[in-house]
Amino acid sequence: MKQPFLDGSVSSSRSDVDAVSGDGHAITVSRAAEILMVDDDPAVGRAMKIAFEIAGHRLDLATGPEEAYSRLAERRYDAILLDLNFGPNKTDGEEGLRCLRRIMADDPDACVLVITAHSGIRIAVTAMQLGASDFAIKPWRNANLIAKVGAAIERKAGSASAVVAAPMVAGRPVGLLGESQAMEHLRDLVRRVGSTVADVIITGRPGSGRSLTASAILAAARDSTGQPEIRIDLRDRSAWGRLDQPASALVLRHPDQLDPIAQEQLLERLPSTSRCIAIAGSIDPIGPALRRRIATIEIAVPTLDARGDDSVLLARHFARLASERFGKPVVRLSEAAEALVRTTHWPDEVRGLALAVERAVLLAEDQIIKASALAPSPVADPGESSGGDDGFDLGDAERTIIEAALRAHHHNVTQAAAALGLSRGALYRRIARYGL
Numbered sequence: 280m281k282q283p284f285l286d287g288s289v290s291s292s293r294s295d296v297d298a299v300s301g302d303g304h305a306i307t308v309s310r311a312a313e314i315l316m317v318d319d320d321p322a323v324g325r326a327m328k329i330a331f332e333i334a335g336h337r338l339d340l341a342t343g344p345e346e347a348y349s350r351l352a353e354r355r356y357d358a359i360l361l362d363l364n365f366g367p368n369k370t371d372g373e374e375g376l377r378c379l380r381r382i383m384a385d386d387p388d389a390c391v392l393v394i395t396a397h398s399g400i401r402i403a404v405t406a407m408q409l410g411a412s413d414f415a416i417k418p419w420r421n422a423n424l425i426a427k428v429g430a431a432i433e434r435k436a437g438s439a440s441a442v443v444a445a446p447m448v449a450g451r452p453v454g455l456l457g458e459s460q461a462m463e464h465l466r467d468l469v470r471r472v473g474s475t476v477a478d479v480i481i482t483g484r485p486g487s488g489r490s491l492t493a494s495a496i497l498a499a500a501r502d503s504t505g506q507p508e509i510r511i512d513l514r515d516r517s518a519w520g521r522l523d524q525p526a527s528a529l530v531l532r533h534p535d536q537l538d539p540i541a542q543e544q545l546l547e548r549l550p551s552t553s554r555c556i557a558i559a560g561s562i563d564p565i566g567p568a569l570r571r572r573i574a575t576i577e578i579a580v581p582t583l584d585a586r587g588d589d590s591v592l593l594a595r596h597f598a599r600l601a602s603e604r605f606g607k608p609v610v611r612l613s614e615a616a617e618a619l620v621r622t623t624h625w626p627d628e629v630r631g632l633a634l635a636v637e638r639a640v641l642l643a644e645d646q647i648i649k650a651s652a653l654a655p656s657p658v659a660d661p662g663e664s665s666g667g668d669d670g671f672d673l674g675d676a677e678r679t680i681i682e683a684a685l686r687a688h689h690h691n692v693t694q695a696a697a698a699l700g701l702s703r704g705a706l707y708r709r710i711a712r713y714g715l
Contacts, residue, residue, distance in 0.1 A: 312336045312357040312432055317347045317378065318394070319365045327360075330421040344378040345458075349596040351382065352454025358390040358428050360415075363402055372402035376409065383410040384470060385454065390435045392427060453498040455491065456596060457589040461581035465492065468578050473499025478573050480534075480557040480565075483580030486630030489558045492580055493530055496556055500528070508556075513537060519548065528554040534573060535559040542569045549573070583628050590632060594620045597633045598648060601640040610643045615650040615684035615698055622679050623653075650680055651700025678713045681706070685715065 314331060316338055318324055324340040331338040339356070341347040343365050351359075359382065363375030375393065382389050393406040393414045403414035412431040415424050455466050472479055473496040481489045481496075497508055508528040511518050514536055522529065529549070534557050537545060546569050549555065555573040562570065562577055583590055594612055602609045612620070616639075625631040639652040681699065688694040696706040709715075 312428070313354070314338045314358045314360060314428060315341060315347065315350055315356040316360040317341045317343065318360070318362040319343055320362075327421070327424075331425065334425050336425075344374065344381075345592060345595070346599075347378060348381070348454065348456055349599060351385070352456055352596070353600065355386070356390075357432050358392060358412075360392050360394060360424075360428070361411075362394045363399065363406065370396075370399070372399060372405075376402070376406060379406055379409050379411060384466070388435065390431050392431055453491065453495045455488070455495055456593060457586055458592065459581075459586040459589045461585050462589060465578070465580065466495075468576075469495045469499055472496065472576055472578070476554055477575045478555040478557075479576055479578055480559055480562055480570075480574035481578050481580060482559050482562055484560070484582055484628050486628035487580045487582055488629055489580050492578060493556050493558055496578075497528060497530075500554075513541075513545065519545075522548045522550065526550075526553045528556055531555055531557045531573065533559060534569065535561055535564040539566055542566050545569065546572055583625055583632065588621065590620050590625075591617050593629060593632060594636050597636040598640055601637040604637075605641060607640060607643075608646050610640055610646045610648055612648045612653075613650065613684070613698055614687035615680050615695075616648050616653050618680045618683035619650045619653050649698045649700070650684065651698070654700070677709065678715070681709055681713065682715060685710075 314336055316324060316327055318327075318340070319342050321342070324342075328338045328340060339350060339354075341350055347359075347361075361375055361379060361382075363372035364370055365374050372395065379391060379393065382391060387410070389410075391406075391411045393403055393411045394417065395403045395406075395414060396417045400416075403411075403416075406414060412435065413427050415427055455462060455469065457463075457465075469492065479496060481492050483489050506525050506527040508530055509521050509524055509526040510530040510532070511521055512532045513519070514533050531545075534542070534545065536559075542565065549572060557573045559565070562574060565574065583593075591612075594617070598610055598612060601607075620632065625635070627634070635653050636648070639648045642652045643649075681695070684695040684698050685692075688698065692703055692706055692710075696703045699706065701709075
């Protein structure tokens with residue numbers, strides 16, 4: 280079947296999209312490559328997906344940096360095609376360059392090819408200085424672009440830096456998602472400390488991402504000893520025997536829950552040759568001697584409440600993952616659902632939000648997650664009938680969510696009430712209560 284190229288030419292066979300270098304010689308990648316394309320134009324994405332798949336490769340699509348970070352947190356790609364401008368009338372490339380900086384900071388060995396227009400050569404040069412492997416200029420022939428990608432992958436595979444293991448743990452990349460200042464600070468600390476041999480203690484609330492942060496530190500370390508890291512729950516004394524096994528790093532959970540005698544015993548058992556990465560609720564219960572051994576530096580993981588709109592970004596990420604896991608079409612959160620996510624206190628932090636979103640994906644109708652499906656603990660509203668569907672109350676966040684639902688449904692009370700899981704009468708009473 281014939282497939283249109285972006286430049287209007289047509290391919291009728293696989294040979295028409297084989298990678299060809301500038302001197303006319305074919306360039307082949309020794310295996311099928313996995314590629315991520317970050318571009319907000321769905322037509323371009325669909326055309327390139329067809330072209331790369333005909334050439335024997337896999338191409339995933341992300342419509343912008345947020346979705347790109349989400350995908351990169353789950354999979355490492357052989358190459359990334361990154362447009363430098365997103366949204367209408369954007370030509371300065373700043374959003375794309377910020378995305379490139381983030382990708383290269385998380386994985387210095389990433390193979391990134393940036394996409395720019397003829398007028399953006401200077402921006403492309405800046406991108407190369409930031410670590411991009413190559414650039415492509417619009418418009419292009421698909422065969423030429425596939426050639427560039429193949430050549431860039433081969434160069435990376437043969438470079439000295441590519442010999443060093445990529446930031447992976449248990450075969451998966453480690454991504455700390457979030458655009459808040461608190462998460463930028465956390466990622467910066469991980470990069471600065473991870474590549475050293477310093478002993479680190481990671482503190483914070485359960486479910487906030489302490490274990491993921493520990494994995495990110497281990498990934499940044501890029502250990503070359505060949506020895507594994509060993510994870511031990513110190514509350515289980517039968518697991519202490521693993522302290523005697525050779526390890527590049529010891530991940531020690533809950534040292535703060537040991538009494539002073541157990542802390543002294545642990546200190547005596549810790550091998551001097553292993554790096555310690557400790558995970559605790561607080562550093563305060565740990566005595567000075569053990570603290571000196573396992574906590575050269577403390578990294579505090581921020582609570583979800585302190586991360587602003589990161590909660591919405593994470594909810595979208597979990598919704599995409601759950602859709603793929605359960606074999607459902609990708610769902611989106613309604614405006615009211617996003618308002619609920621943004622204003623709700625999640626007792627189990629990120630872990631609690633992930634569970635709520637996974638459950639909501641299974642209950643979603645018309646590929647939309649409604650606020651009522653995400654509410655942590657629906658209860659009857661005091662003073663109103665508990666019958667029917669009058670079962671939605673979110674306390675201080677309620678006004679914000681109702682406003683969002685009304686905007687999303689153009690102030691159609693019937694539709695907004697259905698989205699919130701309320702009867703029309705219940706919603707009218709709340710509208711009157713809040714003066715909306």
